[in-house]
Amino acid sequence: MKILKGNAVVGQSGGPTAAINATLSGVIRGALAAKEEGIINTLYGMRNGIEGFLEERMIDLTERFRDGAELDILEQTPAAALGSCRKKMKSADADPDTYKRLLEIFKKYDIRYFFYIGGNDSMDTVAKLSEYARSNDYELRVVGVPKTIDNDLAATDHTPGFGSAAKYVATTLKEILRDVSVYTMKAVTIVEIMGRDAGWLTASAALPKLSGGLAPDLIYLPERTFDVEELIASIEKTFEDHPAVLVAVSEGIRMADGTYVGASGTKTDAFGHVQLSGAGKALEYIVKERLGCKVRSIELNLPQRAAGHLLSGCDIEESVKVGMGAVKVAAEGRTGVMMTIVRGDGDEYTSSVGCAEISRIANAVRGVPDEYINDESNGITEAGLRYLAPLIEGEVNVVYEHGLPKHIVL
């Protein structure tokens, strides 16, 4: 193995998660260890991802965290501490100036390691950068580190950030169920959960079933066609058993003609604007009209991806590990790869960190498989629950200050 000495840079990109800084912490922990070994000298953090890097807006992370203190606080701080961006890189042929500029900055700061924490678009950036450096004979090791609450990246058993979001969703659903079940009158509560193309997070609404007491009655994922008549019939059937019906829907559910349920309720408000309502709101009005009972819709919104006060211990531990692993595999010579989590065989949950060629992953969406969705397309199977359950296990003892979770500001 050839040792490549030089500096490193890490960036965060795309939508926030509650675990994206745990992965950043892992990269920092890995870099501090690599510094000891004389491999990496300085780890820079790019502000606002590749956008800030192009403007040379960086912070020296090896200096900021030189004694490892406060990394535990970083690991409980939600949303990209370095800032994020939504830049989708064009190809080097289409935008040669940007790539030339990147190469200049790599040379100027002697950057030999490039770590990028993000979702699908970020993995695409990793693939392009890795290829560009290779074809320009600049030795650069580019490693992608996945994060997304959507859990929709290929080649990995699950993605860092998903477990914490799933724990938040399952906990909140369990609590909402208690709230709506205190009365004796018929009522329908519809909860809209994030996930445009993949229903993993909505599926996690089924998890309260494993911890006793109440669980959602009906769960609809974007992987199956949504049928409003089936919903109405299923609600009426559930009313025969108990008065408070809870329905969990993914924001991305679509009807047979392919239109989003959320978009079907477009309307004009008092000011003449076209208003796009979410799937939950649209269904609230439909169910109210059809059944005449009390109906409420709840959109879980941003808190489901930013709830740093309610982290999955499993998720945070793995998120740190994939960050550390990224430094390790890069030091060993890998480039153009994405870190993955590999689930062990056997009944007891175990996992290990791996990596996969980025070409296998970029731009592929991994949906919830058929065997995790029931035949009626309105619930999660035992197999699905078995997949999800270990990912929300364990709690993080969050440090509080003045009654609120402590966050780090970089």
Place this chain on the structure above:
Amino acid sequence: MKILKGNAVVGQSGGPTAAINATLSGVIRGALAAKEEGIINTLYGMRNGIEGFLEERMIDLTERFRDGAELDILEQTPAAALGSCRKKMKSADADPDTYKRLLEIFKKYDIRYFFYIGGNDSMDTVAKLSEYARSNDYELRVVGVPKTIDNDLAATDHTPGFGSAAKYVATTLKEILRDVSVYTMKAVTIVEIMGRDAGWLTASAALPKLSGGLAPDLIYLPERTFDVEELIASIEKTFEDHPAVLVAVSEGIRMADGTYVGASGTKTDAFGHVQLSGAGKALEYIVKERLGCKVRSIELNLPQRAAGHLLSGCDIEESVKVGMGAVKVAAEGRTGVMMTIVRGDGDEYTSSVGCAEISRIANAVRGVPDEYINDESNGITEAGLRYLAPLIEGEVNVVYEHGLPKHIVL
């Protein structure tokens, strides 16, 4: 002091809070102690409040919790474990049959102590029942135990349940702030918080200011007239300082002509229904039209009153204490009173449990006082923060099972 021996009954009424079962636990703890002393024999729990009591639907709580086990789980279980109701009692003159029926049930079960945990309507029930028993020479001690996330009851420094809701709101706002601040482009986020007539919970959105980092830029309470021109001007001014502007609004904000902001955006949807949008949604469209930037609205909705996973240590401790105190003052002979929390003088926060004549309290709404709201009517003063801060202090070590908070089902 005359010792009144007999049985007791406790009920929960009105909207749920995350602390209403901590108060129930306090009443149970108090009753178990009174049983030792030979005062109370059995403590019944009425299902669905006075509604279930009229149907004699009850559970023997002294038996269910006879060794005190699981009371800690009850204290972390959100929303009325006994079920709730929304029954507003008429006067004995207007509805003599109901009162006669109540007296029958009291006699049948030898009930001498009546504890009712609830908000304004429940305190009204306490006042009426106490008076009716007295005028019918039935010795009954009726004590109200307040709960409301709205914190709007008179005669008490604050209400059980408020601190936990405030901690949830402040934590969630702190996390949303991190989420929306990762990008460099201009964006406005509007968060709608519960509180129709009193802005206490919305005011608690200001608390992140005390724990470093980011805090909401603008906060609007129903205690002041809302002016959309002032909002637009304030957002534009804030943009001069930073790109991500966060606005917290109470669901109950009203314009100069008295109409709710939330109702002003009434519109007809594709199905011809009149749609009532909340204050946050209404402002989202107005700000988008006026400023043209990205605008998002978030309604915190039910989780703010049901988040048993994120409890204020101060709130839960006090909620248990007022429950225990209710049994104590009743045993000492008080009736027709509501339990109160009295804040101690001095810089360090202390509190004690008291009680007040119900006639002082019923149907009075206590709003946020002028000195807690800034002159611009768009923020909270230092005095307001000093009042709020201790109420969210302390954390409860919630017990988890299969990755989710453990709840009790009665």
